[in-house]
Amino acid sequence: MTIMFNKNPLSPPDGEPRNERVRFHGLNAGYPGRPVLHQLSAGVPALAVTALVGPNGSGKSTLLGVLAGVIAATSGQVRYAEGPPPAFVPQRGAVGDTLPLTARQTVEMGRWGERGLWRWPTRQDRTVVDSAMERLGVAHLGARQLGELSGGQRQRVLIAQGLAQQSDLLLLDEPTTGLDPEARERITALLTALVADGTTIVQATHDLEAARSADTCLLLSDGRLVADGPPAEVLSPQSLSRIWQPT
Numbered sequence: 521m522t523i524m525f526n527k528n529p530l531s532p533p534d535g536e537p538r539n540e541r542v543r544f545h546g547l548n549a550g551y552p553g554r555p556v557l558h559q560l561s562a563g564v565p566a567l568a569v570t571a572l573v574g575p576n577g578s579g580k581s582t583l584l585g586v587l588a589g590v591i592a593a594t595s596g597q598v599r600y601a602e603g604p605p606p607a608f609v610p611q612r613g614a615v616g617d618t619l620p621l622t623a624r625q626t627v628e629m630g631r632w633g634e635r636g637l638w639r640w641p642t643r644q645d646r647t648v649v650d651s652a653m654e655r656l657g658v659a660h661l662g663a664r665q666l667g668e669l670s671g672g673q674r675q676r677v678l679i680a681q682g683l684a685q686q687s688d689l690l691l692l693d694e695p696t697t698g699l700d701p702e703a704r705e706r707i708t709a710l711l712t713a714l715v716a717d718g719t720t721i722v723q724a725t726h727d728l729e730a731a732r733s734a735d736t737c738l739l740l741s742d743g744r745l746v747a748d749g750p751p752a753e754v755l756s757p758q759s760l761s762r763i764w765q766p767t
């Protein structure tokens with residue numbers, strides 16, 4: 521696969537000008553002996569929330585992993601507009617809620633890429649961590665064990681870890697799944713505020729309410745892109761019943 525960085529906002533091949541943070545084309549990816557994504561082509565608009573939606577196993581996390589650079593595509597291209605590498609926040613379960621980590625230590629892990637694992641945190645690292653925790657409303661939870669926090673608090677700690685990576689491109693895997701409506705709304709509002717501050721967000725989600733509040737949706741089914749556009753169009757009753765049809 522080819523990864524390219526562009527100085528200018530990306531334009532789709534048809535030439536229509538559109539400000540995109542990422543564009544992928546003809547993307548195929550998967551796991552050894554298990555192809556998952558098939559010929560995906562789409563763009564991620566800059567300064568917007570893009571929701572990756574689709575049934576279990578449709579390839580949302582795999583696509584997010586490819587965009588994050590943690591899963592190698594077997595073929596195709598991913599082009600990033602100029603900017604720092606993406607910050608990736610995996611699914612809550614992937615972090616291991618039982619690890620003996622405090623909330624603050626979890627957020628500090630977001631600085632490892634910049635600082636290296638074995639170096640002491642600098643004053644700058646501490647400032648970045650403080651500000652990410654304040655932004656997500658978790659500064660008061662710093663000394664608490666991650667496993668003791670509520671689902672919504674844990675999720676905000678993980679998003680703070682993403683912010684601590686100081687990227688303008690934040691990739692979130694299921695940030696609102698399993699949360700109560702109040703915690704979900706709080707996270708959705710935070711994501712909107714982050715976009716207003718200059719961040720581009722891609723979230724994989726099962727949560728149709730979260731997807732409906734995104735600016736744009738990519739609907740996946742069996743590793744193929746079946747719709748791409750505003751939520752009102754992509755998440756129409758017809759497409760939802762077609763994709764989620766019981767087999």
Ligand SMILES: Nc1ncnc2c1ncn2[C@@H]1O[C@H](COP(=O)(O)OP(=O)(O)OP(=O)(O)O)[C@@H](O)[C@H]1O
Binds near residue numbers: 556574575579581724
């Ligand atoms: N590490 C792996 N090794 C082999 N196959 C995998 C691996 N991770 C995921 N898969 C398979 O790839 C397919 C796509 O999985 P993926 O997690 O991308 O889907 P998803 O849409 O995010 O699903 P969910 O909504 O359940 O999180 C599934 O069939 C899954 O079983």
